[in-house]
Amino acid sequence: MKHIVIVATGGTIAGIGEKGKTVAYHAGEISIDDILVSIPNVKNVAELEIVQFMNVDSNEMNIDTWIALSNTINDIIIRDDVDGIVVTHGTDTIEETAYFLNLTIGSNKPIVLTGAMRPATATSADGPYNLYQAIALAANEEAVGQGVMVLFSNTIYSGRDIQKVNNYKIDAFDQKSFGCLGYMQDEKAYFFSKTFKTHTYLSRFAGKLDVLANVAIAYYYAGADSDILKYLSQHHQGIIIVGSGNGNYSKEWMRMINYCYEEYGTIFVRASRVPLGIVFSDHVFDPNEYCIASNTLSGQKARILLSLALSKTKDIQEIKEVFNQY
Numbered sequence: 569m570k571h572i573v574i575v576a577t578g579g580t581i582a583g584i585g586e587k588g589k590t591v592a593y594h595a596g597e598i599s600i601d602d603i604l605v606s607i608p609n610v611k612n613v614a615e616l617e618i619v620q621f622m623n624v625d626s627n628e629m630n631i632d633t634w635i636a637l638s639n640t641i642n643d644i645i646i647r648d649d650v651d652g653i654v655v656t657h658g659t660d661t662i663e664e665t666a667y668f669l670n671l672t673i674g675s676n677k678p679i680v681l682t683g684a685m686r687p688a689t690a691t692s693a694d695g696p697y698n699l700y701q702a703i704a705l706a707a708n709e710e711a712v713g714q715g716v717m718v719l720f721s722n723t724i725y726s727g728r729d730i731q732k733v734n735n736y737k738i739d740a741f742d743q744k745s746f747g748c749l750g751y752m753q754d755e756k757a758y759f760f761s762k763t764f765k766t767h768t769y770l771s772r773f774a775g776k777l778d779v780l781a782n783v784a785i786a787y788y789y790a791g792a793d794s795d796i797l798k799y800l801s802q803h804h805q806g807i808i809i810v811g812s813g814n815g816n817y818s819k820e821w822m823r824m825i826n827y828c829y830e831e832y833g834t835i836f837v838r839a840s841r842v843p844l845g846i847v848f849s850d851h852v853f854d855p856n857e858y859c860i861a862s863n864t865l866s867g868q869k870a871r872i873l874l875s876l877a878l879s880k881t882k883d884i885q886e887i888k889e890v891f892n893q894y
C-alpha cells in the first residue's frame with residue numbers, strides 16, 4: 569500500500585460553524601485527524617501519515633509561509649518510504665500555493681492539494697470526499713510526474729492553471745481555456761491531458777528557499793492614478809500590472825512604467841484582468857519593451873513566478889524566457 573503524507577494547513581475543510589449551516593463559520597479550526605474520522609474507508613486506499621503544519625484561513629498565507637511549507641514538503645518527499653503528499657488548504661488562495669509548490673518542489677512524486685467550500689459542520693460538507701479523492705490521486709501511479717495538482721469536486725486540475733471561478737458553489741474551480749487534467753470516479757483517476765509548462769523536478773526554482781523578491785500587483789481601471797506605480801516601485805523589486813484587454817493601460821501609466829524602470833529598475837509584467845485569453849508582448853503599449861508578457865498566468869500567479877525569477881536574476885531577457893517556460 570502507498571504511503572501518503574497529509575500536510576494540513578487549515579481552510580474551510582477544517583472550518584466549523586453552526587451545525588448544518590454553510591455560512592458564518594471560521595476556517596482552520598479542527599484538526600486533520602477529526603476530518604479523517606468521517607472517511608474511515610480511506611484506510612483501504614493508502615497508509616497515512618499526518619503533519620498538522622498549521623491551521624489557518626488561507627488568507628493568512630504569504631511568501632514566508634509558502635517558503636516554510638515548500639521546505640517542509642521538500643524534506644518529506646525525498647524520503648524513500650513516502651510515495652506522495654496531500655496538502656489540505658483553504659480555497660481562497662489554493663491556486664497560489666499550488667503554483668508556488670509546482671515551481672519549488674524538486675520531485676516527480678504526486679503532490680495533490682485539496683480543500684472544501686463548505687465547513688466540516690455543514691450538511692453535506694464537501695471536504696471529506698475531496699480529501700478521500702485527493703489521497704487516492706496521490707497514491708495513483710499515473711499521477712507521477714504530472715506536477716502539483718489540485719483535486720476538487722471530482723476534477724483533477726494542474727497547479728499552474730487552476731483558478732477559483734466561483735466564490736459560492738462547491739464546483740468552484742476551473743482551468744480557464746485548458747479544461748482540466750482529468751476526472752475522478754471515487755478513487756479511480758482518469759487523466760486526459762497534461763501541461764507542457766516546466767514544473768517540479770525540472771524546475772530551476774526547486775529546492776530549499778530562503779528569501780524571495782518583493783513583488784506587488786497594480787490593478788488597472790479606467791482613469792487609474794499612475795502614482796501608485798511610483799509608490800510601489802519605491803518598495804518592491806517587481807510589479808505585476810493587471811491591465812485591461814491584452815494587459816493594457818493608459819498613456820499616463822505607460823509614461824510612469826518607463827520612468828520607474830529607468831529610475832528604480834523595477835521589473836514589470838503585464839497580466840490581464842480578463843479571465844480568458846493570452847497576454848502577448850505589445851509594441852504599442854510597451855514600445856521600449858520594459859514589460860514582460862504574463863502569457864496565460866493570472867496576476868496572482870505571475871507575481872509568484874516573478875518573485876522566484878527575481879531571486880535568481882535581474883536580467884529582463886532572462887525573466888522573459890522564464891515567463892515563456894513556466
Ligand code: SIN
Binds near residue numbers: 580581595596660
Ligand atoms: C480559506 O481560504 O481558508 C477560506 C475559504 C475556503 O477555504 O473556502
